[in-house]
Structure formats: C-alpha cells, structure tokens
Amino acid sequence: MSSSPNGLTPYPIVQAPMAGGASCPPLAAAVCEAGGLGFLAGGYKTADGMYQEIKRLRALTRRPFGVNLFMPQTGYVDPAEIETYRGQLAGEANWYEVSLAEEDIIGTSDDGYEAKLAILVEDPVPVVSFTFGCPPAAVCARLREAGTYTVVTVTSVEEARAAQAAGADAVCVQGVEAGGHQGTHRDDPEIDGTAGVGLLVLVARVREAVGLPIIAAGGLMRGAQVAAVLAAGAEAAQLGTAFLACPESGAHPLHKKALTNPLFPHTELTRAFSGRPARGLVNRFMREHGPYAPAAYPQVHHLTSGLRKAAAAAGDPQGMALWAGQGHRLARALPAGELMEVLAAELAEAQSALKVLQMRRAS
Amino acid sequence: MSSSPNGLTPYPIVQAPMAGGASCPPLAAAVCEAGGLGFLAGGYKTADGMYQEIKRLRALTRRPFGVNLFMPQTGYVDPAEIETYRGQLAGEANWYEVSLAEEDIIGTSDDGYEAKLAILVEDPVPVVSFTFGCPPAAVCARLREAGTYTVVTVTSVEEARAAQAAGADAVCVQGVEAGGHQGTHRDDPEIDGTAGVGLLVLVARVREAVGLPIIAAGGLMRGAQVAAVLAAGAEAAQLGTAFLACPESGAHPLHKKALTNPLFPHTELTRAFSGRPARGLVNRFMREHGPYAPAAYPQVHHLTSGLRKAAAAAGDPQGMALWAGQGHRLARALPAGELMEVLAAELAEAQSALKVLQMRRAS
Numbered sequence: 001m002s003s004s005p006n007g008l009t010p011y012p013i014v015q016a017p018m019a020g021g022a023s024c025p026p027l028a029a030a031v032c033e034a035g036g037l038g039f040l041a042g043g044y045k046t047a048d049g050m051y052q053e054i055k056r057l058r059a060l061t062r063r064p065f066g067v068n069l070f071m072p073q074t075g076y077v078d079p080a081e082i083e084t085y086r087g088q089l090a091g092e093a094n095w096y097e098v099s100l101a102e103e104d105i106i107g108t109s110d111d112g113y114e115a116k117l118a119i120l121v122e123d124p125v126p127v128v129s130f131t132f133g134c135p136p137a138a139v140c141a142r143l144r145e146a147g148t149y150t151v152v153t154v155t156s157v158e159e160a161r162a163a164q165a166a167g168a169d170a171v172c173v174q175g176v177e178a179g180g181h182q183g184t185h186r187d188d189p190e191i192d193g194t195a196g197v198g199l200l201v202l203v204a205r206v207r208e209a210v211g212l213p214i215i216a217a218g219g220l221m222r223g224a225q226v227a228a229v230l231a232a233g234a235e236a237a238q239l240g241t242a243f244l245a246c247p248e249s250g251a252h253p254l255h256k257k258a259l260t261n262p263l264f265p266h267t268e269l270t271r272a273f274s275g276r277p278a279r280g281l282v283n284r285f286m287r288e289h290g291p292y293a294p295a296a297y298p299q300v301h302h303l304t305s306g307l308r309k310a311a312a313a314a315g316d317p318q319g320m321a322l323w324a325g326q327g328h329r330l331a332r333a334l335p336a337g338e339l340m341e342v343l344a345a346e347l348a349e350a351q352s353a354l355k356v357l358q359m360r361r362a363s
Numbered sequence: 364m365s366s367s368p369n370g371l372t373p374y375p376i377v378q379a380p381m382a383g384g385a386s387c388p389p390l391a392a393a394v395c396e397a398g399g400l401g402f403l404a405g406g407y408k409t410a411d412g413m414y415q416e417i418k419r420l421r422a423l424t425r426r427p428f429g430v431n432l433f434m435p436q437t438g439y440v441d442p443a444e445i446e447t448y449r450g451q452l453a454g455e456a457n458w459y460e461v462s463l464a465e466e467d468i469i470g471t472s473d474d475g476y477e478a479k480l481a482i483l484v485e486d487p488v489p490v491v492s493f494t495f496g497c498p499p500a501a502v503c504a505r506l507r508e509a510g511t512y513t514v515v516t517v518t519s520v521e522e523a524r525a526a527q528a529a530g531a532d533a534v535c536v537q538g539v540e541a542g543g544h545q546g547t548h549r550d551d552p553e554i555d556g557t558a559g560v561g562l563l564v565l566v567a568r569v570r571e572a573v574g575l576p577i578i579a580a581g582g583l584m585r586g587a588q589v590a591a592v593l594a595a596g597a598e599a600a601q602l603g604t605a606f607l608a609c610p611e612s613g614a615h616p617l618h619k620k621a622l623t624n625p626l627f628p629h630t631e632l633t634r635a636f637s638g639r640p641a642r643g644l645v646n647r648f649m650r651e652h653g654p655y656a657p658a659a660y661p662q663v664h665h666l667t668s669g670l671r672k673a674a675a676a677a678g679d680p681q682g683m684a685l686w687a688g689q690g691h692r693l694a695r696a697l698p699a700g701e702l703m704e705v706l707a708a709e710l711a712e713a714q715s716a717l718k719v720l721q722m723r724r725a726s
Contacts (some may be wrong), residue, residue, distance in 0.1 A: 176539070177561035196631075198540035198561040200591055201582035201689040208693070219564035228563055228595035231713050232587050268559075326564040330571070350594050351717055 008064040008126060008149070010035035011344050012230060014172075014215055015336075016240030017068030017129065018180060018251075018323070019043035025053055027248040027336055029060035034340030037127065037236075038063075043070040044301075047115035054125060064126035066151070069117065071133025072110040073297055075186065081294040086303060088292065092285070096310035096319060101302050109298055124148050129172060131183040132276070132297075134159065140167040151215060153183030156197070160206040170213040172238055173206050175199025177219030179241045179325030181278040182269065189295050200232055207233040221330035223346020231354070241325040242343075245333040254317045259324055259331040264317075267328065273308065273321040275300030281328065284318035285311075371427045371489060371512070373398035374707050375593060377535075377578055378699075379603030380431030380492065381543060381614075381686070382406035388416055390611040390699055392423035397703030400490065400599075401426075406433040407664075410478035417488060427489035429514070432480065434496025435473040436660055438549065444657040449666060451655065455648070459673035459682060464665050472661055487511050492535060494546040495639070495660075497522065503530040514578060516546030519560070523569040533576040535601055536569050538562025540582030542604045542688030544641040545632065552658050563595055570596040584693035586709020590717065604688040605706075608696040617680045622687055622694040627680075630691060636671065636684040638663030644691065647681035648674075 015031040017023050019041035028038030042050045057065055086100050093100050120128055121142050128143055129151035140150045152163035153172040163171050174183050176196050199218040216229035217238035226237040243249055245256045258264045264281040270290040271277055276297035311319025378394040380386050382404035391401030405413045420428055449463050456463050483491055484505050491506055492514035503513045515526035516535045526534045537546050539559050562581040569577060579592035580601035589600040606612055608619045621627045627644040633653040634640055639660035674682025
C-alpha cells in the first residue's frame with residue numbers, strides 16, 4: 001500500500017491542528033486509527049499541557065500523529081492600540097459581566113515556544129508543524145535529527161520559499177477558504193491582498209516555486225475535494241472544519257450546531273477575536289468589532305479571552321469565536337472514524353470517475 | 364472520443380468570455396480549432412457589433428462556440444451616489460484631460476440585452492451564457508428550442524438553484540479567484556461575504572445542491588488545475604486570464620505585460636472601475652478609488668470609460684482596469700492553439716498521476 005504524507009499514513013488525509021479546544025487526543029486518535037494523520041494543537045497551552053496531551057494520545061493510538069506549534073510573534077505592537085480596543089470592548093465586558101484582562105498582555109507573545117520545542121526534541125513525535133511563521137533552519141535540523149517530519153504552514157509563494165530555505169520537509173498550503181487563523185508568517189494590514197488567495201491557485205503556484213511536498217488546506221469537506229487537490233499536485237489534504245462537528249471534537253456544542261445552521265450562512269476573516277485574520281461564522285461580535293480590531297496578535301486574543309468564555313458559558317454564540325472554513329455547511333456530525341471511511345470512499349469514487357473520463361478521452 | 368461540455372468539444376476547456384476587448388474572433392477561433400470552446404463577449408457591444416463578431420468567428424471556424432450576454436440590471440441606483448463619485452474622480456479627469464461622461468448614464472443599464480437575444484434566437488449559436496443574473500425560464504426555453512445550450516454564471520448555491528429553476532442546461536460556477544467581474548446576480552454590499560467563496564468549496568456545494576453540469580471558473584491556469592476541478596465534479600473548466608496573454612487576445616499590450624510583472628504582485632476585487640466587484644491587478648486607481656466606489660453598475664463603468672481609455676492611450680497602467688484572476692503570475696504568452704495543447708497535455712499527465720496513485724493505494 002502506498003501512503004502519504006511522507007509514507008506515514010494509509011490515507012492522504014490530515015486532521016488540522018485546531019487550537020483552542022477542538023483538537024484533542026480522542027479526535028486525533030480516531031483519525032489516526034482510521035488511517036489519517038491526527039494532530040494535536042500545541043498553541044494556547046502550557047508546554048506541560050501540550051505534553052500531557054501527547055501522552056494521552058500515545059495511550060490511545062500507536063499510529064503516527066502530529067503536533068502543531070505557534071511561532072513566537074516578533075512584530076511591534078503599540079500598547080495604545082490595545083488600550084483603544086480595550087475601550088471599544090467596554091460594552092461587551094459590561095454585558096457579559098467580565099473584566100477585560102488587566103495584566104500586562106503585551107509580553108505574552110511567545111506561547112511557550114521554546115519550552116514546547118525542548119519537549120518535542122527530548123521526546124520526539126512523528127510530525128511537527130508550525131503556524132504563524134517559519135522556524136529557523138537549526139530548529140528544522142534538530143527535529144529532523146530527532147526523526148521528526150517538519151511541516152511549515154504557508155499562505156504565499158514567498159512563505160513557501162522561506163520554508164524550503166529553512167529545511168522543512170513539507171509545506172501546508174493554506175488557502176483563503178480555511179477556517180480559523182490564516183497561518184501568514186507576518187500579519188501586515190498594509191500588504192494588499194495578504195492571505196487572500198484561493199487554494200487551487202496557491203497549490204499551483206507553490207508547486208512550481210518549491211520542490212517540497214504539499215499538504216493542501218482550506219475549505220475541504222468531501223473526498224472529491226481531496227481528489228481535486230491531489231490532482232492539482234498536493235500529496236495530502238488537511239481538513240479542520242470537516243472534523244469540527246465530530247463527537248470526539250472538543251468544540252463547544254453551540255459551535256458545532258452553528259456550522260450547519262441557516263442562522264450562520266457566511267464566514268469572514270476577522271481580527272476581532274485575536275488580532276490576526278481568522279475565518280469564522282459571521283456573528284454579532286465580528287460585525288461590530290471586526291472593522292476596527294487592531295493587528296495585535298496574540299494580545300487581542302488574551303484581551304478577548306474572558307469575553308469569549310463568558311459568552312460560551314452564557315450559551316450565546318453571538319459573542320463566541322465560531323471558527324469555520326468556507327465549506328462549513330457541508331459539515332457532517334459523524335464519529336471521526338466513520339467520517340474518515342466516508343472521505344476515503346468519496347476519494348476513491350472521484351479518482352475512479354476521473355480515470356474513466358481519461359480512458360474515454362483516449363479511446 | 365468522449366467530450367465536454369455537453370458533448371460539444373474534445374477537451375473540457377472553455378475560454379472565458381472576457382468583455383471589454385480581450386475576447387475576439389481570432390482568440391475564440393484558435394481555442395475552438397484546438398478542441399476547446401471559444402467564447403465571444405456580447406457585453407459592452409451593440410447588438411450589431413456582437414452579430415458582426417459572430418459572423419467573423421463563423422468564417423474562422425466551423426466548430427462550436429459560445430456567446431455571453433450580460434443580464435439587464437434592475438436594482439435602484441441613486442443618482443446622487445453617481446454624482447458624488449463623479450466629484451471624487453475630478454482629479455483623474457483633470458490629469459488624463461478627459462471630461463467624465465456628462466450624458467444621462469442612469470438609464471444605461473440594459474446593455475442591449477433584448478436586441479442581442481433576438482439575434483441569438485433568430486440566428487442561433489451553439490452555446491449562450493449569461494452573467495450578472497439569471498434569465499427567465501422563457502428565455503432558456505426559447506434558446507433551447509433554437510438548439511442552443513444555455514449556461515448561467517453563478518457565485519453561490521442560491522444562484523445555482525435559480526439557474527436550475529429557470530431551466531438552464533448548465534451552470535458556470537465562478538470562484539472568488541476569478542479575474543474580471545464576479546457574475547453575482549444581485550450586487551448587494553450589505554450581504555456579508557458576497558462573492559467571496561473559493562472555487563473548490565463552491566463546486567462541492569453547488570454539485571450537491573443542483574443536478575446541473577458544472578463549468579468551473581476562477582484562477583485556473585494549468586492543466587493540473589483543470590484535472591482538479593474535474594475530480595471535484597465539474598464537467599469542464601473555464602479559463603480567462605490564462606488566455607489573456609495570448610497574441611490572439613485583444614487585451615492591451617500593457618495589460619498583458621502587467622500580468623506577470625513583479626510590479627503587480629496582487630489582485631483585489633474592486634468597484635472602482637465599473638461599480639460592480641471585479642478582480643484586477645492592484646494599481647493606483649484601485650487603491651485610491653476602490654474604498655468608496657458606489658455599487659452602481661453599469662453607471663460607474665460608463666463614468667470611468669473615458670478615463671480608462673485615456674490612461675491606455677497614455678500608456679499608463681496605473682489608470683487602466685487590469686482585470687486578472689489570482690493565478691495571473693502563471694500566465695503564458697503562447698499562441699492560443701499551442702496553449703490548448705499544453706493544457707491538454709498537463710491535464711492528461713495529472714489524470715495519469717492520480718490513476719497511478721489510486722492503483723498503488725488499492726494494491
């Protein structure tokens with residue numbers, strides 16, 4: 001049996017590392033056991049919290065899996081912008097009866113990266129992927145020496161070139177369709193068109209610009225779409241929103257419900273919740289605060305954390321971050337293992353159909 | 364030999380009907396002769412101008428071809444908004460030494476639709492496609508009786524359902540990646556996320572919502588991308604920007620040059636030139652006027668017509684409408700017939716690779 005990516009799994013399907021609670025050991029284990037590559041989210045956790053999840057996942061499956069890390073953010077953030085946004089959120093704080101984080105959130109930008117990396121070098125996992133930046137070549141080399149396959153998330157040809165120069169084993173090419181955060185290496189609102197390219201265009205461009213294997217991500221919900229990105233030249237497809245509605249996913253029940261509910265017909269990219277462009281179902285919070293939210297990640301993430309928790313506790317989806325890709329209406333609330341079987345069958349069907357088409361054309 | 368779409372052509376490749384000069388009989392003829400479906404643009408022409416092009420194309424090829432029509436615009440346009448925009452363009456008019464259209468441009472919204480339709484019923488062509496709206500069922504029926512295959516451009520599931528209800532033979536599913544105008548049926552800036560869905564998501568959704576054959580459009584530049592949309596369930600791929608740089612294309616030489624020049628790295632959707640969202644290479648005019656251009660099509664198109672012509676005459680690409688899809692950097696300045704051969708070879712290669720992959724997986 002051939003396999004992918006990198007000969008690791010029977011099926012070319014990767015479960016996206018959805019930070020913030022959706023990804024968890026039971027979901028990753030179910031995907032792994034069904035022949036895909038399950039993923040844990042290192043982001044938004046302590047290093048020890050990440051390590052505990054790795055241990056729990058290892059107890060659930062002996063198959064290969066991945067861990068995602070957020071790169072430290074090095075851009076300058078103006079404290080005045082945070083304070084302005086804090087003022088603009090005062091009405092939210094009042095409504096949800098929480099106080100916005102008062103501690104110094106300016107210095108909270110590294111997400112425990114070094115400590116997490118040390119754990120992953122000390123006790124290696126099969127795959128490590130990076131988001132929000134490109135690790136230095138020394139980091140890719142250390143992980144490779146440890147036997148780990150490295151993947152860098154990219155949203156442009158320039159970022160793919162950086163990943164190749166750093167010695168990554170593969171790139172995760174993320175189209176504008178993707179739910180949650182765009183993995184753009186540097187969030188610069190001044191750059192026209194940043195993070196706005198459709199998946200099929202990006203795969204075609206990255207494929208010609210760098211020689212690395214491509215994992216394609218963004219809006220993929222059906223096996224026929226997986227077949228499509230493979231035909232375009234990707235080695236595997238990464239699906240996030242497709243797994244979000246699974247019973248194993250740690251997403252909030254209202255988040256799962258909203259994915260296919262007509263009350264939430266659209267998604268948009270917004271900085272409202274975290275300070276970095278992320279795609280979610282359009283709700284009141286996004287409409288009201290998206291237009292002026294500053295490019296200040298992860299400070300805005302910490303600033304709005306209490307609000308989001310309070311909205312979730314109150315059962316109010318209009319104040320939660322309902323991350324979702326553009327294909328959200330196609331979500332299926334199946335157990336992850338069953339969903340993997342359906343995806344594999346759809347993939348095989350699409351590939352057979354294409355084969356028949358080709359044979360007819362040749363005859 | 365199997366064929367598509369609708370058994371019309373040997374290859375599942377449609378040349379997009381690029382209104383405004385790029386599409387012309389020599390380009391369409393070259394595509395038809397090479398086994399694709401060439402297209403003429405009915406939009407922005409008089410009915411007689413359209414008919415003359417049809418006759419010229421018939422003299423160049425006996426193969427099937429298509430003609431695209433713009434649907435009449437019925438939305439209310441506030442004359443005050445046009446006048447405000449006219450004032451905002453005063454500096455442009457001064458610089459390019461033209462006067463902005465003074466005549467009554469409010470009543471110029473039907474693009475000669477009825478007269479063009481009458482010609483196409485009287486002297487039928489193989490394929491007619493519609494943009495900016497869905498024709499009534501009676502129109503589809505009249506064209507079908509005349510032996511014509513009808514296609515409606517759609518950018519959402521709702522629009523695809525309307526096309527099916529009207530009795531169209533197929534839908535052209537246009538992703539957000541597409542160059543030029545989004546074919547959205549009603550341009551409403553109030554609707555969140557309008558015209559913003561990536562092609563692979565839209566194909567997957569439309570495929571499950573309606574039973575019509577799908578022609579996929581948006582950002583397609585390579586045969587592997589054509590293979591991808593076929594795998595996703597489309598019957599054919601429609602390419603515009605890919606043919607824009609061909610010597611047969613009527614696009615301005617500066618427009619062709621800009622497609623692959625690093626001075627123009629990005630595209631964006633803008634209402635600046637026409638009043639409707641259209642994707643073009645980001646230039647000075649788009650940056651300066653895009654943010655406040657009104658949703659007033661085609662009035663803004665007529666208002667800026669003189670400016671665009673003067674900029675082109677002055678050799679100034681910063682004042683021209685440089686329509687382009689997100690894949691523009693992959694444009695190849697090959698003769699259209701040669702480009703068709705390359706695309707067909709790339710398509711066959713991608714399909715073979717997918718077949719091998721499938722066989723390996725099954726073994």
